[in-house]
Amino acid sequence: MDNVVFPPIYFHEPGVYTFTVGEITPSGRCWRTDRTVYRAVVTVEERNGTLWARVEYPDGKPCFCNVYTCCCLGPCCRYATHGKPIHK
Secondary structure: OOOOOOOOOOOOOOEEEEEEEOOOOOOEOOEEOOOOOEEEEEEEEEEOOEEEEEEEOOOOOOOOOOEEEOOOOOOOOEEEOOOOEEEO
């Protein structure tokens, strides 16, 4: 599995900030993209004049499973993007 690294986000004041995380690549022929959307809640606090941020995922840590179906090769087989068979 691959990890995604987001560019830095700079906060200038304390508060609670909510973001959504999801895939934007559309599904295609023989390919289904996971459409799950997760919330990321960032809480920014000021401690001794410095801002500190912590992130929480109320819906669970984001994990996406895209599925490729060999729709052109006869008997149907399905594979997740990490290459392990899901169903044969």
